[in-house]
Amino acid sequence: MARKVRVRKKRFGSRDSALKKQLQEFDRRISGLENQVAKILEILQQIVAQASRLRERENGGVGESGGVGEWESRGKTHDPPLGAVDKMQLIAKLVEEEEKNYKADEQQLNDCYIQAQHWAHRGVILFDAIASTVELCQNKLFPEYRKVKNELPVPVQEKLQKRYEGIEIIDRMLARLVEPARELYETETPNRQLPRISKSELIDILSKKTNQESASQTLAKKLKEIGDRRYKCIAEIRELAERRQQRWLNFVEKKVLPIVDGIESGQRYSQPLVEQLKDENPTWSTKLDDWFKIYHNLHLNLLHALEQVQVYPMQVKTKTPIDYTLHEPFDVQADESLPNEYIKEVIRQGYEYLSEKSKLKSQNSKEFLVLRTAQVVVVKN
Structure with a gap:
């Protein structure tokens, strides 16, 4: 049975959702590595260009044998040396x-x-x-x-x-x-x-x-x-x-x-x-x-x-509107004394539990998650 977060927040997803998050995280890591490699290549190119300019100035614009200047004069047919x-x-x-x-x-x-x-x-x-x-x-x-x-x-x-x-x-x-x-x-x-x-x-x-x-x-x-x-x-x-x-x-x-x-x-x-x-x-x-x-x-x-x-029975009240995040319709019955979509009877008690995130919240903002929805009879005239 799918569990849902009570009024304040739905409970986090099923194992399918967790797997999806893991795949998304893996894609993020791969993308990050690709970006990092691109940055490394850019840095290397900048360093090589700077070193080339320095050596050209030192040698009057003429590269020494085997140096960056010679590599550039040959049309960059080889990778630059890494000093x-x-x-x-x-x-x-x-x-x-x-x-x-x-x-x-x-x-x-x-x-x-x-x-x-x-x-x-x-x-x-x-x-x-x-x-x-x-x-x-x-x-x-x-x-x-x-x-x-x-x-x-x-x-x-x-x-x-x-x-x-x-x-x-x-x-x-x-x-x-x-x-x-x-x-x-x-x-x-x-x-x-x-x-x-x-x-x-x-x-x-x-x-x-x-x-x-x-x-x-x-x-x-x-x-x-x-x-x-x-x-x-x-x-x-x-x-x-x-x-x-x-x-x-x-x-x-x-x-x-x-x-x-x-x-x-x-x-x-x-x-x-x-x-x-x-x-x-x-x-x-x-x-x-x-x-x-x-x-x-x-x-x-x-x-x-x-x-x-920290598991508690839900406080489900009859003669109140049904909340589909907390209640599960078990049956429908006519009752002219109540509007449609109102709870006529509770068939099976629902339960909720305190979220692990609640310890980081104040006493007045505790978060409860649905452990089991309450089964109710709903009015339908």
């Missing part, structure tokens, strides 16, 4: 460009690393919340419920048999939560060190080159190699952060919320039966109330576990 001064000027320029590129890539890596750590931390909190909730339910709530159940008269127990079976299913579903939740427990995030090219490496590369074309080709190849290695490092941490986030969201939506739905459904359908049994057996009214509390107690503890990981 020591030329190399040092080129190295200084490349070091400056490399530093800018490195800082930009380092910022991207740090952003991805912070996201990966954020979702690892949320995974640890989620596991702890689920483990403690399951332990409480199995060691306290279910034993108390079974004790009250066995104290009820046999005819009453028989009429509640279907409700018993539903509660036992919830017990088994809770017990099966712990192991999948354990997979969310990650405390380490690999720290990648971005490769970079140093001044000494540039000097070593250029020391072996004697002409412009050879130097340009070698430098372009080296810079592309460094850029590809950096991109790979950034992509690995970005994918790790996205994988952790998706696994966390899937666990809450696919594993936890169905149990909450089952508790709410059982409570809704059990209440009329319990009220009927209380009317038929007034002396057992208190015991029936005690038995019925199992739904409330289970629901309360699971919602508390979700609150610990």
Whole structure:
């Protein structure tokens, strides 16, 4: 199910969107390298032209044998030689460009690393919340419920048999939560060190080159190699952060919320039966109330576990206009007391979670993202 940002901002996109961003980033890097090589060639040409003019003045306009002047007098049929001064000027320029590129890539890596750590931390909190909730339910709530159940008269127990079976299913579903939740427990995030090219490496590369074309080709190849290695490092941490986030969201939506739905459904359908049994057996009214509390107690503890990981039920109000970013139409019904496109009934509760960006915002501007839309009945007259 696609998730959307609540009123203030839609949640960032799916893995298709992430892949598109990665391809765009790769294109940007390639374009940057091509621009850098073009700048290098331009600088080399300027340096060669300047050196040629200087040598011509020193030699009265006549180039020495094997020098730039002779190269120009022959119609520039060969690449210009690359002297020591030329190399040092080129190295200084490349070091400056490399530093800018490195800082930009380092910022991207740090952003991805912070996201990966954020979702690892949320995974640890989620596991702890689920483990403690399951332990409480199995060691306290279910034993108390079974004790009250066995104290009820046999005819009453028989009429509640279907409700018993539903509660036992919830017990088994809770017990099966712990192991999948354990997979969310990650405390380490690999720290990648971005490769970079140093001044000494540039000097070593250029020391072996004697002409412009050879130097340009070698430098372009080296810079592309460094850029590809950096991109790979950034992509690995970005994918790790996205994988952790998706696994966390899937666990809450696919594993936890169905149990909450089952508790709410059982409570809704059990209440009329319990009220009927209380009317038929007034002396057992208190015991029936005690038995019925199992739904409330289970629901309360699971919602508390979700609150610990900053997941909250949506505040969906009936008799208000539907918001398609938060609500999903489950059915349409006529109701002349309400306008079209108004919510008549909530069928299934929706949930939202606090965005990781909210920690950078003030308390009054928290950003919530849709974890699961609410299913509602919409008025259509």
